[in-house]
Amino acid sequence: MMVRKEAIIKNKTGLHARPAARFVQLTKKYQSELKIICDDREVNAKSIMGVLSIGAVKGKKIILVADGKDEKEAVAEMVQFIEDELSAIDQDNLAKE
Amino acid sequence: MRGIAASPGIAIGKIFIINEEKLEISQDKIAEERVIAELDILQGAIEKTKQEIKSLKEQTGKRLGPEQAEIFAAHLMFLEDPEFIASIKSEIKKNKLRAEAAVARVADRFIQLLATVEDEYLLARQADIRDVGQRIIRIISGVGWKSLDFNDKMVIVAKELTPSDTARLNPEQVLALVTAEGSRTSHAVIIARSLGIPAVVGVGRELLAEVSNGSEVIVDGIDGLVLIEPSEERKAQYHSKIKSLAEEQQRVNSYQDKKAVTRDGEEIKVVGNIGNLTELEHILARGGEGIGLFRTEFLYLNREQPPSEEEQFSVYKLTAEKLKGKPLIIRTLDIGGDKELSFLNLPAEENPFLGYRAIRLCLERTDLFKVQLRAILKASFYGNIKVMYPMISSLEELRAANRVLENCRQELSAAGINYNPGLEIGVMIEIPAAVVIADLLAKEVDFFSIGTNDLIQYTLAVDRTNERVADLYTPYHPSVLRLIRQTIDAGHQAGIWVGMCGEAAGDELLLPFLLGSQLDEFSMSAVSILRIKELLARWTRKEAAVLAERVMELSSTDEVRAYLAKSLR
Numbered sequence: 001m002m003v004r005k006e007a008i009i010k011n012k013t014g015l016h017a018r019p020a021a022r023f024v025q026l027t028k029k030y031q032s033e034l035k036i037i038c039d040d041r042e043v044n045a046k047s048i049m050g051v052l053s054i055g056a057v058k059g060k061k062i063i064l065v066a067d068g069k070d071e072k073e074a075v076a077e078m079v080q081f082i083e084d085e086l087s088a089i090d091q092d093n094l095a096k097e
Numbered sequence: 098m099r100g101i102a103a104s105p106g107i108a109i110g111k112i113f114i115i116n117e118e119k120l121e122i123s124q125d126k127i128a129e130e131r132v133i134a135e136l137d138i139l140q141g142a143i144e145k146t147k148q149e150i151k152s153l154k155e156q157t158g159k160r161l162g163p164e165q166a167e168i169f170a171a172h173l174m175f176l177e178d179p180e181f182i183a184s185i186k187s188e189i190k191k192n193k194l195r196a197e198a199a200v201a202r203v204a205d206r207f208i209q210l211l212a213t214v215e216d217e218y219l220l221a222r223q224a225d226i227r228d229v230g231q232r233i234i235r236i237i238s239g240v241g242w243k244s245l246d247f248n249d250k251m252v253i254v255a256k257e258l259t260p261s262d263t264a265r266l267n268p269e270q271v272l273a274l275v276t277a278e279g280s281r282t283s284h285a286v287i288i289a290r291s292l293g294i295p296a297v298v299g300v301g302r303e304l305l306a307e308v309s310n311g312s313e314v315i316v317d318g319i320d321g322l323v324l325i326e327p328s329e330e331r332k333a334q335y336h337s338k339i340k341s342l343a344e345e346q347q348r349v350n351s352y353q354d355k356k357a358v359t360r361d362g363e364e365i366k367v368v369g370n371i372g373n374l375t376e377l378e379h380i381l382a383r384g385g386e387g388i389g390l391f392r393t394e395f396l397y398l399n400r401e402q403p404p405s406e407e408e409q410f411s412v413y414k415l416t417a418e419k420l421k422g423k424p425l426i427i428r429t430l431d432i433g434g435d436k437e438l439s440f441l442n443l444p445a446e447e448n449p450f451l452g453y454r455a456i457r458l459c460l461e462r463t464d465l466f467k468v469q470l471r472a473i474l475k476a477s478f479y480g481n482i483k484v485m486y487p488m489i490s491s492l493e494e495l496r497a498a499n500r501v502l503e504n505c506r507q508e509l510s511a512a513g514i515n516y517n518p519g520l521e522i523g524v525m526i527e528i529p530a531a532v533v534i535a536d537l538l539a540k541e542v543d544f545f546s547i548g549t550n551d552l553i554q555y556t557l558a559v560d561r562t563n564e565r566v567a568d569l570y571t572p573y574h575p576s577v578l579r580l581i582r583q584t585i586d587a588g589h590q591a592g593i594w595v596g597m598c599g600e601a602a603g604d605e606l607l608l609p610f611l612l613g614s615q616l617d618e619f620s621m622s623a624v625s626i627l628r629i630k631e632l633l634a635r636w637t638r639k640e641a642a643v644l645a646e647r648v649m650e651l652s653s654t655d656e657v658r659a660y661l662a663k664s665l666r
Binding site for chain 1: 171174175177178179180181207210211213216218219222226439445
């Protein structure tokens with residue numbers, strides 16, 4: 001089986017810079033194979049260089065894919081990160097300004 | 098030569114060049130039976146690299162602080178990147194490359210991958226990948242780092258300083274840094290700034306062609322200049338510049354405990370802008386006479402629920418108490434538009450600066466607004482608190498906000514809770530419409546505070562965060578000066594006081610104009626306070642008024658700036 005889910009990048013920074021690092025931190029703990037698809041490019045969601053290189057900026061639609069034992073949990077957490085935590089990171093940056 | 102002034106200060110000394118070393122990497126193919134041995138070598142080298150970076154991270158963190166060590170956390174992430182490692186292994190297995198050649202090839206490939214998007218952040222990461230790759234290759238091929246030991250203090254010159262290079266330098270031996278490449282956000286620059294070492298970066302490729310080890314150089318980190326083999330005359334000139342910089346610093350510091358007074362002894366209210374309690378300490382340490390702008394947004398950020406009345410009350414009360422009777426002007430929530438709060442769930446807007454924000458949002462979300470106003474009212478019993486509404490553009494908005502405040506007062510009275518019934522109410526003047534109707538607003542408030550940052554943006558129609566038009570953003574535009582004057586005059590005519598809490602209040606050039614225009618209160622960030630106090634002591638209101646009249650007659654930004662620069666005492 002394989003789990004796929006769409007998400008839209010809503011925050012200003014996108015899945016980029018510091019957010020990308022945080023994202024990779026959370027994907028590492030899953031055993032399943034995790035992928036992000038953006039504009040027909042597919043990268044390993046556990047690879048910081050991969051995630052940085054897809055250019056997932058604000059407004060982009062991405063597809064999160066997991067295949068393996070913990071695929072359901074992995075996709076759920078990735079989606080939750082994209083939809084909720086990314087905007088919290090924006091505010092974090094704002095607070096620093 | 099000229100570059101980017103990246104870290105202020107001036108140094109004169111001898112050059113030490115850190116050359117980029119080209120590592121010899123053999124591209125010879127290996128035999129099939131060597132593959133396992135090469136993979137082992139790779140694995141060992143990666144582990145060792147991790148150890149090295151971890152210890153660098155720890156040392157840097159201990160010596161300079163966690164922010165300065167952050168870069169090495171990024172390096173570790175690259176080393177743990179499964180794609181990076183898998184690609185290197187596959188080069189060894191499939192293409193029969195030696196481990197070091199495989200690392201070099203894959204590092205290059207990933208650098209190329211990140212180079213497809215033009216972005217300052219990714220540019221810096223490319224340098225990181227190069228740095229990490231080099232470190233692994235050095236370990237595999239047993240090529241150590243060239244020693245960076247030198248006895249005297251030297252000016253370090255390099256094409257680019259990687260985090261690894263920077264970590265190997267002993268800051269006590271570094272007079273200044275000069276690099277051909279790099280930006281203000283390079284790791285080496287961040288370190289230099291935190292240590293107070295002058296730095297000029299981005300000088301250009303010709304830098305390395307023109308310098309040699311041991312030659313003398315002047316590095317001017319204020320103007321971004323690099324002067325190689327300067328004349329005795331030049332050196333003398335710079336030696337005296339260094340001396341006067343040190344003296345100026347000392348002089349400015351001496352204003353810490355002095356009151357802000359004009360030359361003829363008039364006391365001027367110089368107060369601070371803060372966005373949290375740490376900044377309050379900085380204001381007090383410099384002798385600020387109160388807080389002219391307390392931004393309350395920090396209380397609301399990064400959380401799932403808005404702060405409770407109790408929480409806000411305790412923050413406002415504590416702040417007021419720390420000020421020991423000095424005024425504290427609390428600005429109500431200025432959020433929305435481009436500053437999002439997760440619990441508000443606001444949709445993105447096409448034009449956030451002209452959108453649903455600040456008082457507009459608060460008047461609709463009175464649930465949020467009331468919690469804040471009640472907290473402010475309750476805290477007002479314990480100190481010299483005033484309240485200020487942001488983004489007011491009409492009388493209706495002011496009256497609506499006051500109705501909510503009145504409602505809170507009645508609730509508190511009914512519950513027998515103490516508050517200051519005479520709480521002063523002010524508005525921020527930051528929308529041109531508010532200036533135009535300032536006479537009408539002035540009749541219904543106790544004070545004005547001119548918020549120049551937004552006022553300039555709205556008057557000149559310039560988004561100052563947009564680099565393409567940022568140079569059009571200026572407080573010296575005659576329209577801005579007229580609006581400031583109009584606001585002060587309207588306030589005084591109605592018998593209320595007028596302050597300023599935008600960055601212009603701490604602007605050295607503008608100071609005599611504002612003083613002469615009879616501004617009552619100057620509210621600025623902590624860094625500007627001492628310098629402004631020093632400048633105030635050189636003027637009297639009368640002299641400044643003459644200057645202000647003259648400035649009002651000028652017709653262009655350039656004329657204004659030139660005239661103010663000439664008048665700087």
